[in-house]
Amino acid sequence: MLVLQKKLLLCLGCLLMTLSIFAAPASAIEARNKEEILRKMDDYVIKNMKNNHISGISLAITHNEDVFYTRGYGEFSDGPAITGSTPFPIASLSKSFTALAVLQLVEQGLIELDAPYASYFPDLLPEDERVRDITIRHLLNQTSGLTDKVEPDMTRFPQYQSLEEINRSLITVKLANDPGKTFSYHNPNYQYLALLVEKVSGQSFSVYLKENVFDPLGMSHTFNVSSTRQLIENPAIPRGHYLLFGYPVSKAEPSWFIDGPAGIVSTAEDMAKWMLAQYHSRLLAPELMEQFHTAGQSGPYGMGWLAEEDELGDRTISHSGIFWTYKAEETIDLDQQLGIAVMFDSGLNAFVNYSAFVDGIARIIKSEKAEASVFTSRTMEAVMVLLVIGTALWGGYAISRINRRKKSLTAGKLIISSVGRLLPVLILLSLPQLTASIGAGRVLPWIGLWTTMSSLIIWLAVLSLVNITYLVCRYRLYFQTR
Known part of the structure; x- marks a missing residue:
């Protein structure tokens, strides 16, 4: 044995x-x-930062029930390194927080999703009777019938100073569409929702978020502001930038009232906690959590998220955040439980594909190959520099040769030439309307156009100046020869 x-x-x-x-x-x-x-991942991010001249990034990644990685890249303008605990404005990523606050109050029986918004404000007497048909769900889904064209947001001057002030704008506004019919991304929809949270909870919107969202999730370094002025005044937040011919230029964010749709400031470490909260029902009942992550009736935009399926059929929720000197991207794969949030210290730019950072990081985590695009800010801005120089040289050469062509100068040729030469001037002056037509109806102010496409504006300005100078010389020559 x-x-x-x-x-x-x-x-x-x-x-x-x-x-x-x-x-x-x-x-x-x-x-x-x-x-x-x-x-x-670090090599990929650093290489893309260099290729796009981005000076600072904060990154958060969650996988399954864990924080996979948080890190800061770059440094403040005055020296300190950016870390995972550095606060960044998250801009329109704030909308999902606002939607969550509304749904919490729905769960408590204080708000009904399909109730008219005006029913919570009996003193609101709109001139357009259709305003009374706007429901809470319409506001969440961005199908209220309000647009930037009928109710200026970024282009409004002076900007609103309070949620109550913007609520009064519903008295005189005329809706662009009947409520519930058409999707139109419009920030004030979420300002009305923030005011609704204040009305039914009896708390300021910032206090409500802190006590009911940030504190329960342990997001101790996250807070809400009402105006971009508060971003400028906070020394803990890195200074934002715009890109001029690809190089970052430090600039204070223009004045903008952002309470509700875009007012949250957070860190990579806190955003990781927020993304982890999407995999369970800590803050909402399961059935409402499902609605929170579901697309709307008029497209993928649901309740503060774009709810879609990727090429493998996985459910994803995502959102972009846009300021003129800051940018943010967030994508969460609900089935794979993979969340990625990236905050940048530079703003929207025509030649920077910010979402490529998220896509590349996701590929690396999935053991796939992620390669930086050839069409980066560096290459595209180099093309713009050459284009500006070439346009100036071409213009000087063309003007110098006008006298050699005076014999063939006729009134008909002059008119045809004028039409073609003035086209760049027309495009330059019409940029707000052109960008609105290709940008889902968003009407941008000139400061936003400048920070977004400064090199393109400079090229159009140089081309317009060259063409106007050429036309003046040709008209003068035409009348001298008559």
Whole structure:
């Protein structure tokens, strides 16, 4: 019996040793895999920052129920390094927080999703009777019938100073569409929702978010502001930038009332907690959490999220955040439980594909190859520099040769030439209307156009100046020869 026991113990020992041999390499491989993933990820982010002249980034990644990675890249203008605890404006990523606050009050029976918004404000007497048909769901889904054209947002001067003030705008506004019929992204929809939260909760919007969203999730460094002026006055927030011919130019964010749709400031570490909260129902009942992540009736825009399916059929929720000197991107794969949020210290730019950062990081995590695009800010802005220089040289050469062509100058040729030459001037002056037509109806102010496409505006200005100078010379020559 003793011999049998010794043999059993010997066999068990051998088995444990064998398992330990196999287990140790597996654990080491996992550690090496994560280390390799993080190395590739850092290389990818740093390379893309360099290629797009972005000076500062804050990154948060969650995977399954864990915080996979948080890190800051770059540094403040005055020296300190950006870290995972550096606060960044998240702009329109704030809308999902506002939607969550509304749904919490729905769960408490204080708000009904399909009730008219005006029913919560009996003193509101709109001239357009259709305003009374706008429901809370319409506001959440951006189908209220309000647009930037009928109710200026970014182009309004002076800007609103309070939620109550913007609520009064519903008295005189005339809707662009009947409520519930057409999607139109419009920030004030979420300002009305923020005011609704204040009305039914009895708290300011910022206090409500802190006590009912930020604190329960442990987001201790996240807060809400009402105006971009508060971003400028906070020294803990890195200074924002816009890109001029690809190079970052430090600039204070223009004045903008953002309470509700875009007022939250957060860190990578806190955004990781927010993304993890999307996988369970800590802050909402399961059925409302499902609605929170569901597309709207008029498209993918639901309740503060774009709710879609990727190429593999996985459910995703995402949103972009846009300021003129800051940018943010967030995507969460609900099925794979993979969340990525990136905050940038530079704003919307025509030549920077900010979403490529998120796509590339996701590919690296999935062990796929992520390559930087050839069409980066660096290459595109180099083209714009050459285009500006070439236009100036071409203009000077064309003007110098006008006298050689005076014999063939006729009134008909002059008129045709004038039409073609004045086209760049017309395009330059019509930029707000042109961008609105291709930008889902968003009407941008000139400061926004400048920060978004400064090199294109400079080229159009140089081309317009060259053409106007050329036309003046040709008209003068035409009348001199008559």
